[in-house]
Amino acid sequence: MALEIIRSIREMQSIADNLRFDKKRIGVVPTMGYLHDGHASLIQAASDISDSVIVTLFVNPKQFAAHEDLSRYPRDFDKDCKIAEQAGAHFLFAPSDEEMYPNGFATSISISGITQKFEGFFRPSHFDGVATVVTKLLLATKPHIAVFGQKDYQQTLVIKRLVADLNLDVEVYIKPTIRETEGLAMSSRNVYLSETERIQSLVISQAVTDAYTAVESGERNREQLNTILKTTLLSIEHIEIEYAVTANAETLEEPDIFTETESIVFLIAVKIGSTRLIDNAVWNPRQTN
């Protein structure tokens, strides 16, 4: 079955209503396009657990700040259609800016607490933009399940909070980050990197791996773990660290010493040249019994 491209919210809702009448389970994968193997893995995951897969493609202006890379964000619609279809998508919902934010649009959704630090600190209003667009996309596609990538770790916490708080009747699945063979987390923004920068950028995944290994070996001192992250990152020149932090993986709280039973996340955002890259890893305590 060929991929069906939908531009209108009303039409998307009407298709979703009909799928639901037919007792089909709808899975949605929200994306900003320029799809890569990371997106493909999310689409395949959605395909495994639902009957009809909708990929949304919308480069959401509300989650970019004024100084950010909205206008030069990479786009390749034809390639996106191919990747989505090959990975198992049935519908590509690709509304225009005007369809999503018509004249007079005035609504904003905010999550307090977990949005204030790290990504939220460096990208003010970013998570309001994410929460607002994700709500709109979920209400346009009416899915039973929604699949997001762990690469945007803090975003996954925001979305789980949002879905619970608003009673959005959707099961949220978070799937692991897909990496290049050398370890670099896949990202649409990797296309900005020069060959030299691409090699330099390997310190990012190396840093979270080093911190992860330290926790495995018993390290629970937050400052020590942060030092490991930063030492590895600063092994290259010309890197700007926005944050390189260790936190409770559920609450993002930052205790001095983590307990033995706490899940821990390492979160990194850096600029290499003019390209902003993020990565993370979650360490979970061993299940004992």
Added chain:
Amino acid sequence: MALEIIRSIREMQSIADNLRFDKKRIGVVPTMGYLHDGHASLIQAASDISDSVIVTLFVNPKQFAAHEDLSRYPRDFDKDCKIAEQAGAHFLFAPSDEEMYPNGFATSISISGITQKFEGFFRPSHFDGVATVVTKLLLATKPHIAVFGQKDYQQTLVIKRLVADLNLDVEVYIKPTIRETEGLAMSSRNVYLSETERIQSLVISQAVTDAYTAVESGERNREQLNTILKTTLLSIEHIEIEYAVTANAETLEEPDIFTETESIVFLIAVKIGSTRLIDNAVWNPRQTN
């Protein structure tokens, strides 16, 4: 069929899903309880245009400010059940505070523009509370249509904006204010009024009627219309006017002179004794063709 009382969001959503599988049209009437003939008229209206009517009953703490009357807001659950059932409701969705706002709840929905003045100025954060709870109630009950009363006029504009902006797939109906025989707009808060205050409060509906009559006679000067509102209100003693204003009925803009083709709303909020009362009337230009 007896009224079914639902306390759980999950159960409400499951019932709504089943009604939708059966191709029933769901109508919802959100209320804060202490139902009166005004609510009954909304429930009857919902009943006329849908197959299954859900009345929601939730006294939403998030739309009361700290100094307001949340704790003494009137409640009579048994009477509410009777009125809802007699008016044609099939379900009463009455979640607890903990069900709606469990520990860790962190999400807030804001509408800019129309929420800033009048009711929003005197009740800061009120419309955030309204927008958040209405979204939650609509997502819990999954209706095809939702019916609101015109008495909360500014709220009806907020809800229409909210529903459009978030792609909530719900048709919003606004139904006229129901009044006591003397003209006082029905309100759960009327129970606070002493016999004397109840008589005094008739100036409120009189004021909007006077301004309406003036527009009918051709008056389009906003200050003149506001003077009419205030003069009638101040014909009694011991009234505190929060606002008594004339505005464009769609945008709430306040031009010096209204055009001949503009819809106009008169909006009043006053305190009589310690009771806060609101009322409004909308004047629409004659259809010419």
